[in-house]
Amino acid sequence: MTRSIAICLLTAVATLATAQDHAGSERVVVVRNTRSAASRTIAEDYAQRRGAAIVDVTCPDAALDATSETIPHADYLTSIATPLRVWLASHPGVDYIVLTKGIPIRVQGAPRGVFHGQLALDSVLAALGYEEDATAVTVDVTDANFGPTYHGRPWANRFWNSAAPFRHATCGGYLVTRLDGYTVADALALTTRALAAAATLEAGTAPAGTVLLDVCPSAGMGDPARQPHALVTADHRPHQDVLIAGESAWGDWNADMKLADGRLRARGLASRLETSDVFQGMPGLMGYASWGSNDSHYDAGAYRALGFAPGAIAETAVSTSGRTFLPTTGGQSLLADLIAQGLSGGKGYTDEPLLQAIASPSILFDRYARGWNLADSFYAASALVGWQDIVIGDPLCRGYPERP
Incomplete structure (x- = not known):
């Protein structure tokens, strides 16, 4: 009897998810690397469950080894950017590009990149068309703390805030997300969790999970009223670069978390602003933001104890949280761990982005709590494109019902 009930419940959830799985599919294309078994499996699964079109590219299989996670810029242009541009030219209604495990995460030798031209491939794709747009704003980034080769020229994200x-059609560029993780199963689970979240919303059940905002007290606390900080200000002159010559104060990101907490509470949603020195691990979360391994009291055990409800999203202020999606040891905390622990979507960085590039918690969770999808929420909260950013998850994933 128990087994029969369980089967019925699973069937009901699957039916609800299937009823929603093609909504918005005309706005999405998923990219399949023909040389990668992992990419083929994930892309075909996503296309079947979401009804999205597939575009084929041919490049080294990044699911096999860390070296293949990086592709020379010239090869990126011929094997990935060009096929996509050709396809997109005849599909003007597409807003979202979904990459898959097996497609490189990093471009090397890019004219606008740091450390001899390194940029996140996903973020470079997100800026498609910016180069030809006379109104696009270049951000000139340097930081003496990272040496003379740390000089990049990303774009100010026109969709920010x-x-x-x-x-x-309105903003230009594209919102690029990726289905990736340590394993193919981890990547496939991202779509499964998005559909489970959709089923919850379709059933009229409000998400009950808490948003945990874990402040690092030793970084100080800025003024929440001055957050989030805009790179392109009202007095910006056309054709003038925005200059970043160093990282913003860490206390500003703490203040942004405090602002996010206030906004979530004002909506009647469960939010916890952790201001103690304890690095928290909690189950059943709907949202998470922290300093990860940059926290002066970071606890790897607590990080790996974090658990998530379907539809949950996360951001960590960690410079290289997206440096690999293959099993590894050492280094800073990784986004891939949270994916393996049940996360539905998150943001990471292939190489040093500076704090200005980390998603604003107050924008991210405000938009997501309004019922915006995962891609819109992360990109609205992110100041730069053509930079070091990687957004993981089904772009159509929603964790909350739509509301003003």
Whole structure:
């Protein structure tokens, strides 16, 4: 009897998820690397469950080894960017590009990159068309703490802090996300969790998980009223670069978490602002932000004890949280660990982005709590494109019902 009930419940959830799985599919394309078994499996699964179109590319299989996670810029242009541009030219209604495990995460030798041209491949794709747009704003980034080769020229994200959901026709560029993790199973689970979250919303059940915002007290606390900080200000002159010559104060990101907490509470949602020296691990979360291994009291055990409800999203202020999606040891805390622990979507960085590039918690969780999808929420909260950013998850994933 117990087994029969369980089967019925699983069937009901699957039915609800299937009823939603093609909504918005005309706005999405998933990219399949023909040389990668992992990419083929994930892309075909996503296309079947979401009804998205597939575009094929041919490049080294990044699911096999860490070296293949990086691709020379010239090869990126011929094997990935060009096929996508050709396809997108005849599909103007597409807003979201979904990459898959097996496609490189990093471009090397890019003219606008740091450390001899390194950029996140995903973020470079997100800026498609910016180069040809005379109104696009270049951000000139340097930081003496990282040496003379740390000089990059990303773009100011035109969708940053937008009050309206994304449309390529309005903002230019694309919102690029990735289905990835340590394993193919981890990557496939991202779509499964997005559909489970959709089933919860379709059933009229409110998400009950808490958003945990874990402040690092030793970084100080800025003024929440001055957050989030805009790179492109009202007095910006056309064709003038925005200059970043060093990292912003860490206390500002703490203040942004405090602002996010206030906004979530004002909506009647469960939020916990952790201001003690204890690095927290909690189960059943709907959202998470912390300093990860940059926290002066970081606890790897607590990080690995974090658990997530379907639809949960996360951001950590960690410079290289997205440096690999293959099993590894050592180094800073990784986004891939949280994916393996049940996360539905998150943001990571292939190489040093500076704190200015980390997603604003107050924007991220405000938009997501309004019922915006995962891609819109992360990109609205992110100041730069053509930089070091990687957004993981099904772009159409929603954790909350739509509301003003």
